[in-house]
Amino acid sequence: MPFAKSLASLLIGAAILSGGVVSASAASAAEIGTEAPRHTFDQAKALVEAGAAHLKAVGPDKAFADFNDPKGQWVQGDLYLFAFDRKGVYRATGFRPERTGQNAWEMTDPAGLKVVQEIVKKARRDGAATVDYLWKNPATGKLENKTSYVVQAGDYAVGAGFYHK
DSSP: OHHHHHHHHHHHHHHHHHTSOOHHHHHHHHHHTOOOOOOOHHHHHHHHHHHHHHHHHHOHHHHHHHHTOTTSTTEETTEEOEEEOTTOBEEEETTOGGGTTOBOTTOBOTTSOBHHHHHHHHHHHHSEEEEEEEEEOTTTOSEEEEEEEEEEETTEEEEEEEEEO
């Protein structure tokens, strides 16, 4: 076990120093009782803006296939792109690609917020916005505050969220 703790610490340190994410560190950190590095608003915003540009460049079918690849560039640990159409149907979600095609319009957080409705509404109304809600963090398994940065990209709301305490 000392080796596992040392390895996890090394991976977490490398992720922090490089500004990147070492996806194995989140699982290792949870297993040894330490906290995985948290993503920032700037990281979420950069991922969303790059994703929106990718969507515009290659079109929805190719972009959504790319966003849905759990091992692709659009999934960085617990920071990943998602996309909804105007009716709240998942077009992409890198963390849970099996949700693609499911209607999430009525998805509600524990405080009663209709999360997808808020995402679609704010993206369409403002072009770019943030949405705050409670969500289960896959790295910790706990309900935590989450902020998603969302943009309107053509007919779709594209976003990514980060967890904070």
